[in-house]
Every structure is written in structure tokens, then in C-alpha cells.
Amino acid sequence: MNKDVKEPIRKKWIWIGLVLITLGNVPWYFSDSMVEPYVFGFPLWGFIILVFSIILSAYLSWICLTQWKIVEDEEEANK
């Protein structure tokens, strides 16, 4: 296989990372008292979920740009 070819499905770590971030994105791991303190107007748990949402966006965006390259070189060469 051509070493320059990158396909996300073939990289297990991408999906393990995605599952971990997704689990962090669902607020199942908070105790009921984690409403306070408020951070930027968000209850503490909500703020942490927001941070995970930002991580999720950054992660997926980064994966798209760096871990996906199947026919790009060929296509760009034919331009």
C-alpha cells in the first residue's frame, strides 16, 4: 500500500479518541452538586460539556485536514 495514502477508517486511534471525547461530552459523570461555581454564566457541568464540545470540533476538524488523503495528490497533479 502506498504510504502517503491516509484513510481515517484504518486508524484505530482516531475512533478511540472520538469515543472518549463523545463520552466526555455527555454529562453522566457529574454529581448533583456540580452546578456551582458558575463559569462565564454556565453551571460548572455545562461549562465542562461546552469545553468538550469545542474539543470535539477541533479534533474532527484536525482529523479531516491531516488524516485524510487518498486521491488528493493525484487530483491536484491532474489540475
Add this chain to the structure above:
Amino acid sequence: MGELTFAGVDGIIILSAFAIIMLVIGYFSGRGEKNIHESLSGYYLAGKNLGIIALFFTLFATQYSGNTIVGYAPTAYRTGFSWLQSISFMTIIIGVYLLFAPRLYVIAKKRNFVTPTDWLQHRFNSKGVTLLAIFLMLWGLGNYLLEQLVAIGQAVSGMTGGTIPYQVAVIVFVFVMLAYEWMGGMKAVAFTDVMQGIVLLVGIIAFVAGGIYLAGGNFGSITQFIAETEPAKLAVPAAEVNINWLSMLVLVGLGASIYPHAVQRIYAAKSEKTLKKSFARMAWMPLITTGLVFIVGIIGIKLFPGLEGGDSEQLVGLMANEIASINSFFYWIMIIFFGGIVAAIVSTADSVLLSFSSLISNDVYGKFINPNASEHRKVMVGKIIGIIAIFGLLWVAWNPPGTLYEIFVLKFELLVQVFPAFVLGLYWKRLDGKAVFWGMVIGAIVAGILTFTGNKTIYGIHGGIIGLALNFVICVAGSYLSSTSVKKDPVLEEDMNAVNL
């Protein structure tokens, strides 16, 4: 949406301006391009030549509809901070795309696919699978289109203060949409999406700014107010809410990425580079779209406390009235914003309609009724049946359902059943057509029965997900049982090694 006191003639002016801009864009997209009407991929996929700006905005404007604002803000208002899930369930869609889009893009380019069904037909070569998938996809698209038609009418008659009645509003915008789509196909849809997407984004940002200003200029004070009056909306969600949250992530992620019009945007990309850059940007959009809409709903709790059920659905209109009365700058921004909502609904409806027509052209007519017809004729048949379908759905739309969110889940329940065939088929040679067929049938029946008997969720898990799980099990088990050895199929071997070509 309630009657907006700021609306009326000014609203009509802005709406007319938007309608004219859409028509002009449609006219210029179709002009001088004879190819558009002569070939399926020319009309339905813009010649597979969408560049980064058009592709990004068409992904954006199609995925985020007017409902995303008009329906999600009240949900945030009613449920509080647990509606933060709307950010992640829109983001996760990109993660699901990454499961299949990279390879599907390569195969689709190579084999010249027009519709998602082309892939299934190519992969399984089974009439049953193809027909069933067409049925599920047309069902999902039809339902989605219906929802958009209902929403257009509500938004326009709200915006014009009832000056333009519901039915007239829908008819006018449906004609505008049909006209530009007829002239320019996917190219017109994508180019109008650029304008529609920009207006929507500007509108949401202005809306949040106005809302925070009204609520005292400080988001912290809003939370303070909620803590004093309705602490439940700030509380850590209960276990069932969390299960439902996770189930939403799975359902929306799998469902929205497999939408026929979404898949066709993968086909329509000019290059892999364009596609991945568009997705990379899309991954950030939930934060400034559903994220800001969530904030709108939360601000609403302070500005209009105590709205229940149907009344809370009026939230966006109520807030817009207040924001418009701040000063004349906000007045015009709010009118443009409401125009933007209408534009956003139209931009979703046009994509769905185009996809609907393509399934009729390429799959129903082109595969089963008259495979030897010219591409020009196939395109024509799709266009005309699309128009007939629109008027059929309009007839249904005159009795709009109560809450938008209800239908939103229903359409995913069935559509998502195509997922195993679609994605598992890309990577697993052994996956067998018969197993896929029965998986889809049983998954769809289970999902449908659960939904229609009022058990939309069981312990917070959506009926569609339960059906899907069963569907997956049948696909996998059935494939192992049905054949002892995998036949060597040269075409399949080639697809499975698309990356090596």
C-alpha cells in the same frame, strides 16, 4: 410563530428582495450551461465540480434549516442547559462522515454515481435492497420536505404580521424555489445556499447580541435569574436524560450524514481537498449556530419567563419584537434575520427536493421504468414528479403539526436503517445482500412500530436506534450464515482497495 409587531410592509420588502436575489442567482447558474439539463450529474451534482465556497455553504445551509432556530431555541428554553447536546449532535455528524465519505468519494467519482442508491445497486446488485432503500430514502426526504413547507408558511406569515397569509406565503416561496431549481439544478441550489447561509449567520449573531443587551448585558445575570426561579434548568441532567442525549448523538450523527442530499454533496465535490476542507470548517459551525441558538433559548428564560408548551414555540418571534424595538439598527437587523430564517428553510427545502427528484430520475425511472431513456428525459421526469410531489405535500401541509421537533425525529428513524448497508458495505466484503435486505426491513418495522405506538424512546433510547441495532445484528449474523465462503468479485475487490488505485 406569533405576529410580529415590527413586521409588515418592511418584512414584505425584504422577503421580496431575497426572492428576487434567489431567482437572479438561479438564472445565472443555469445560463449558458447546456450540460445542466442534458445530464444527470450536470443537473443533480453540478457537474461534480463544486468548489470550496459553494460546497461549504451548501453543506451548511442544507444542514441548518430555519427549524434549527425556530424549533431549537424553544427547546433550550424548556429544557435548560441539557440542550447543550444540540452542539455536539450536530458536530458528531462530521465524525460519522469520516467513517465513509473518504472512500465513498473515491468510488463515486470512479463509478460515476448520481444517487446514494447507485452505490447500493453497485454493491449488492439486488432489486430488493435497491427498492427498499429507495422507499426509505424517499420517505425520509418527503417527510423532511413537508416539514420545511410547514415552516416556510409559519415564518413568513409571522414576519409579515399576518399580512401575507400562511398559504400564500408557502405558494410564493415554493414557486421561487421551483423556478431557480428548474433553471440551474444543483448549481443554483449551491449558489443560493451561499447567500442564504451568510444571511442566516449574520442574523443569529445579531440576535444573540440584541438578546444579551436586553437581558442586562451580562450572561451571568441570566443564569443567576434562572438559579433563583427555575433551578431545574441548571441542574446536572438525570440518568435518563443522559441516555437520551447519547442516543440523540448516535441517531442524528448516523441519520444526518446518510441523508441522500448529504451523500450527494460528497459526490458533487470538485476534489478530495475541497471536500475535506469543507468538512473541517463544518466541524466548527455547530458552536456558532446551534450553540448561539441555545444561548437565545436561555436568554429567553429571563426575558419571557413562564411560557408553556405551544406558547414557548413563539419565543423567537417574541424576542425579535423586543430586539427590534431597541433602535432602528436592530429593527432592520431583525427583519433581515427573519428573512434569513425563511432563506434558511428554503435552502434546505431546495436541496431536499433536488435529491428527491434525483431519486425519481435516476433510480425509480432510470433503473426500473425506462432504463434506456436519454439523460435529458430522465432529468425531465425527475423535475416534473418533484413538482407534483411538492403540491401533494402542500396539501398535507395545510394542517401543520404542533411541535416541529416531533417530526424531526420520525424521519430519522426510518432513514437511518440504510446506514449498515451503506457503510458496512464499503468495508466488509462478506456483507450479503439478503442479510442487508432483511436487516433493513426488520429495523424499519421495529422503528416504525415503536414510534407510532407512542414509544418513541425506551429508557431514553430512540426507537430508530433500537431498530438499527437489530438491523446491524441481522446484517452481520445473516452474512455469516448465508455463505460459507466469500466469492471473489473483481469489481468488489477493486472497490475494497480503492485506496491502492
